[in-house]
Amino acid sequence: MLERVLVANRGEIAMRVIRACFDEGVTSVLATSEADADSLPARAADVVVGIGPANASASYLNVGAVISAALLTGCDAIHPGYGFLSERPELVELCDRYGITFVGPSASAIRRGGDKIAARELARSLGIPVGAGSGSVSTVAEAEVVATEVGYPVLLKAAAGGGGRGMRRVDSPAELADAVQAAGSEAEAAFGDGRLYVEHYVAHARHVEVQVLADRFGTTVHLGDRDCSFQRRYQKLVEEAPASAVPAELRRRIGEAAVALMSALDYVGAGTVEFLVDVEQNIFSFLEVNTRVQVEHPVTEMVTGIDIVREQLRIAAGEPLSFTQDDVHITGHAFEFRINAESPTRGFAPSPGTLQVWNPPAGAGVRVDSHCFPGYRIPPNYDSLLAKLICRGATRDDALALAARALDAFDVAGIETTLPLHRALVRHPEVRGHRVTTRWIEDAFLDTWTREHAREDRAGKVMTG
Known part of the structure; x- marks a missing residue:
């Protein structure tokens, strides 16, 4: 059994892990930067230990500081959450x-799964469909050969992130040429690895991922799929489970592919396998593996009734999974909305500041994961995620209707957030009609909505004087 877990993260995921520790009867020790010393997670944790200044590279990304904090406070485990050090094999080795x-x-599993090129080769060796693309390319000439072969448009992707x-x-x-230079430089800065690979760009597809859990006894199961097609600049804004309008046979094949891939990695814990899905052609292709719990x-x-973070803690303690694949049942439909401190009408510019009002909705089928409270000063040093609003209904239409009410009731003042964007999304006929693909928000929704929202703001100001 685990006794003391160092929570090596911040914000809503830190609160999530602290809550799971409480439910498991495990002492939570929060590693916190100076900027988060008075945060809600710091107030909720059993023990708090400082690991450095606000700059993430000197605190949350400092492997030595995190290990030292665990040793200093007598922790027998570290939960990294997502982001920061969650996919750094160096932390695991220490x-x-x-x-x-x-x-x-x-x-080993983090290295093999996190290396996108190696993961593609593994998937291909298992007979899992992989989109047209390349291995590692190091020059413009190499990239040009592949791009010509698979056909434009193409995506350049970082191999390590x-x-x-x-x-x-x-x-x-x-x-x-310019894209190779920019992508390589960004990859080197973000991941310390500038390797790239080339992939054929699929304009009208859905981004579907499968949640997997695996224990130390060789049992690997999946918890169904999620549709993550609501994206802007490859960043997810909304997710739903299960993935909508996916035929049963295709859904089965995707789930089996995810389990096969994670089993081949000798994976232990919570992870996700991501796919591109063309529902019209009834085909899918492997994208990547995420070797951590996801946002x-x-x-x-909400649709399985399985607490993924508690299962993570139990698996780490050496326990077998508390259920089998046959025990996993999808009940109802759910949506998750990422509430960020950003201005969607100003190019999603960051909106740090102080929350003068923070009044999230509540009720049956409504869940809010957050670290916010009235008077909370949002630090400018980190990710802009304030909360996740999750709404579950008996059907997809029920879940959307509940989400519309909950988003309307979510009262925030003092900063700008993505709430107005989400309120429009849930009422859009394309969303209700299951017709969203990965490019839909940018190509068909955002510009029109931004103009309409700006007109409404001007009209409102005139009406109120």
């Missing part, structure tokens, strides 16, 4: 050296 349990996969960093769309040969895990929890 945990192994000092006898600390890492709540996650092995360093994700989240849209080190990624560039290239529509013609004339754009390739959108609650939407799966």
